[in-house]
């Protein structure tokens with residue numbers, strides 16, 4: 001018996017060894033055929049399981065092979081490498097890094113031209129939908145599908161992303177920023193608040209819930225408005241309503257927090273394991289599921305009665321595809337099942353709030369670290385909107401262009417450049433067809449099934465595309481890793497460089513078709529600034545995200561300044577007795593702590609702070625600043 005076990009084990013080991021070596025040889029041959037320089041790694045670093053066990057195989061690899069085989073390429077295998085290593089791997093290995101493992105070929109690119117080419121050829125370079133499994137938890141949706149199915153999802157979801165609804169987002173962002181700052185002023189304990197990440201998430205969730213779904217969510221202490229639909233009140237409730245054990249916001253928050261356990265844990269274990277994290281994950285999922293089922297049923301009734309909600313009414317549009325009377329449905333020729341309806345609603349809640357919230361969060365942290373930029377932001381707000389104007393009177397059509405072309409737009413763009421919520425946009429070649437790309441005028445053929453990573457964090461730091469100045473805050477020769485919103489007022493590169501590769505006109509797939517940055521500011525080379533991706537599969541919600549951030553920043557900084565909290569080192573009394581130089585020294589310490597915390601950001605779906613990391617801030621009325629009115633670097 002023992003000898004047969006040994007025999008079977010030996011045969012299995014031999015089989016795996018054979019598969020491993022032959023796979024590696026085959027992929028090396030394919031890599032050679034591309035004509036691009038390539039780098040060999042022992043294990044496919046982008047596979048989910050291999051990512052989890054990276055802490056074992058990476059050190060082992062380094063231990064058993066000479067340094068020259070791993071020292072460069074390891075920089076694109078490490079955890080969180082896109083944000084942590086930024087442009088460094090590309091500076092060392094070139095703008096296109098071809099990585100070969102026994103099971104895959106991967107091309108990571110920071111080249112604007114290659115990015116532009118791949119992103120615009122949607123059918124040649126589709127999305128690797130298998131990488132989006134985590135987002136299909138409640139059903140397939142516009143983000144997770146490809147081909148004809150994607151066209152169908154896009155057709156249903158895109159019409160509501162129009163300028164009329166952008167104006168509504170503008171209004172809602174002002175209302176919500178009011179709710180958030182009132183809440184902060186009321187709850188700042190010891191002069192500081194620690195919940196900026198959580199609160200910007202609530203702000204963005206409240207906006208998409210209202211504009212996208214007609215659900216009015218409120219801040220603690222804020223009454224539900226009189227015109228709110230009574231049957232929708234349960235979604236706004238700050239206590240779990242009957243039949244639920246979490247509030248609606250808590251259920252979404254819980255899902256976001258527990259995405260990985262939800263994805264990786266088999267249902268039987270999730271339902272039965274006495275482990276706290278799994279129990280919380282299950283509770284969040286069950287609650288959200290129930291809310292969505294109830295919401296779906298309510299919408300079905302509305303649609304059958306011919307009622308439409310305010311704003312985008314995303315759920316209404318989705319439900320109409322299946323539940324409207326047959327004649328109307330026939331016109332559109334589209335039908336979604338309940339799982340796709342709920343899947344799309346989920347993705348709009350998710351994509352529509354975490355990304356935007358991160359941009360607001362990091363913008364506020366950086367403004368606290370860059371007092372001169374904060375002061376310039378406030379000057380621009382005063383000029384465009386008026387220091388004492390009532391935000392309720394701000395007119396979207398009149399003001400949004402000027403806001404985007406000012407320091408408000410520059411702050412948003414710079415945060416998107418330095419801290420993009422999505423750090424790499426995945427694409428691939430199909431399983432049946434090789435594809436050609438052009439690098440420096442030379443054509444290279446990528447074999448079928450090559451994974452392609454359009455590296456957002458690196459293309460936005462590519463010195464070929466971004467004019468730089470010496471860093472003021474580190475000893476680096478350029479300021480491309482620094483948050484410098486003023487760079488958006490530097491002259492653009494020449495027309496020729498701006499145009500990028502000659503590309504066919506893109507088909508219209510709905511949604512906002514204008515540029516993401518103002519024409520009167522620095523215009524990035526195409527393919528070098530891709531926080532919203534590029535081409536037909538670019539972000540559907542980018543216009544509303546931009547409008548939301550512009551309006552919220554303008555509201556907050558019209559009346560207030562934001563400073564790093566220093567109570568960890570000095571009390572208010574001690575600060576009031578300090579001279580300017582002592583205050584500067586103290587504030588520099590707070591800035592350094594903030595920068596260290598920001599540098600620890602990691603990607604789990606989006607780039608944000610994790611493990612309880614946060615930067616305490618202080619909201620002060622303009623004119624009552626203790627640090628940012630004077631301090632400069």
Ligand code: HEM
Nearest residue numbers: 142143351352355356421422531532533537539540541545
């Ligand atoms: C600053 C905020 C945002 C950023 C940085 C962002 C970024 C992105 C990126 C990079 C993609 C492409 C993802 C991929 O190919 O894997 C994407 C797609 C998408 N985003 Fe956003 N997004 C933001 C806000 C929003 C908002 C507010 C919504 C909706 C309310 C939204 C809805 C979508 C949808 C539906 C797609 C899929 C489009 C398609 O494949 O046809 N996003 N977003």
